Amino acid sequence: MRRLLLWCAQNRWLATHVPRWRFARRAVRRFLPGEGFEAALKAAVDFKTQRIGALFTLLGENLTDLADADSVVKHYEEVLAASREIEAEISVKPTQLGLDIDAAAAFANLQRLARAAEKAKRFLWIDMEGSAYTDRTLDLYRRLRPQAPHVGVALQAYLYRTVSDVAGLLPLRPAIRLVKGAYAEPPEVAFTAKRDVDANYLALCVFMLPEVMRSRLRLVLATHDVDLVAKAWRFGQALGMDRSQLEVAMLYGIRAGEQVRLAREGFTVWDLIAYGDAWYAWYLRRLAERPANVWFVARQLLP
Ligand SMILES: Cc1cc2nc3c(=O)[nH]c(=O)nc-3n(C[C@H](O)[C@H](O)[C@H](O)COP(=O)(O)OP(=O)(O)OC[C@H]3O[C@@H](n4cnc5c(N)ncnc54)[C@H](O)[C@@H]3O)c2cc1C
Numbered sequence: 001m002r003r004l005l006l007w008c009a010q011n012r013w014l015a016t017h018v019p020r021w022r023f024a025r026r027a028v029r030r031f032l033p034g035e036g037f038e039a040a041l042k043a044a045v046d047f048k049t050q051r052i053g054a055l056f057t058l059l060g061e062n063l064t065d066l067a068d069a070d071s072v073v074k075h076y077e078e079v080l081a082a083s084r085e086i087e088a089e090i091s092v093k094p095t096q097l098g099l100d101i102d103a104a105a106a107f108a109n110l111q112r113l114a115r116a117a118e119k120a121k122r123f124l125w126i127d128m129e130g131s132a133y134t135d136r137t138l139d140l141y142r143r144l145r146p147q148a149p150h151v152g153v154a155l156q157a158y159l160y161r162t163v164s165d166v167a168g169l170l171p172l173r174p175a176i177r178l179v180k181g182a183y184a185e186p187p188e189v190a191f192t193a194k195r196d197v198d199a200n201y202l203a204l205c206v207f208m209l210p211e212v213m214r215s216r217l218r219l220v221l222a223t224h225d226v227d228l229v230a231k232a233w234r235f236g237q238a239l240g241m242d243r244s245q246l247e248v249a250m251l252y253g254i255r256a257g258e259q260v261r262l263a264r265e266g267f268t269v270w271d272l273i274a275y276g277d278a279w280y281a282w283y284l285r286r287l288a289e290r291p292a293n294v295w296f297v298a299r300q301l302l303p
Pocket residue numbers: 126127128129154156179180181182183222223224225226249250251254255272285286287289290293
């Protein structure tokens with residue numbers, strides 16, 4: 001089911017037609033407060049009252065026109081200006097900045113975003129896409145990081161290479177958002193069994209948390225796997241970590257109660273709020289993460 005849903009995520013015909021179906025638009029509302037930024041901002045204001053920070057992401061990927069990438073940068077510049085009153089960060093995909101078209105243009109766009117984020121005293125995250133982009137994404141990050149201390153990158157625990165990527169980034173005093181990984185990857189590059197991905201996630205935490213304690217790394221655990229977070233926290237406690245030093249990020253609409261609980265307990269919690277009309281591929285990846293969600297979609301077909 002996971003593979004089928006991830007195949008659908010990349011199918012052009014479905015990507016053009018499904019977003020027009022009303023029941024699909026109804027179903028996606030579970031993961032998006034709305035398509036416009038105003039709805040995302042409103043959700044972020046509500047989260048602030050619960051001590052949960054917002055991580056804004058405008059949906060869209062694999063852009064084929066640099067003019068669209070330019071609009072994405074301008075949009076985020078407006079977002080940074082509009083979200084001064086709340087604790088907010090932004091997260092962007094390299095292919096949304098033109099990486100498929102021209103790597104130099106994508107880097108220039110990223111630099112513009114980093115400058116805007118610095119001016120607004122905000123953090124910029126670079127999402128990690130499929131493994132065909134890993135090298136190019138890390139290259140962007142390595143080049144940007146020396147001039148932009150408030151930029152981080154997502155790394156995926158399902159890739160075998162991630163441990164060496166972390167080791168290679170450490171001299172840059174990086175910021176890493178650790179995720180399990182959301183794309184269809186072959187066994188040549190990635191663990192395919194969930195228990196192996198989970199074990200690698202924990203091993204990477206054990207590797208990185210001491211670096212957090214030495215202030216050489218900002219680490220955000222981007223997962224809904226609260227058991228893994230609890231295990232990482234037990235390790236962090238043994239290192240003398242304060243709760244606020246453990247950062248956890250989850251997606252809007254998933255495990256909302258756990259987000260509130262972790263924030264109440266004193267952990268630093270972020271909610272990634274996605275918005276925009278280009279939700280198709282992103283939404284299919286959410287379904288693939290938990291195929292039981294497909295029944296939720298099916299229920300939308302009922303009157
Ligand atoms: C803040 C954030 C940023 C991310 N950025 C990236 C990125 O840049 N690149 C990338 O490849 N991936 C990214 N992801 C997605 C990530 O790779 C996983 O696909 C996703 O988080 C599901 O894995 P999990 O860690 O929650 O663990 P899982 O073991 O999949 O899930 C743990 C539990 O959480 C719940 N859960 C998980 N997903 C769902 C869902 N979709 N619907 C309902 N319940 C669910 C279930 O109860 C499940 O049992 C991001 C995730 C988060 C939270």
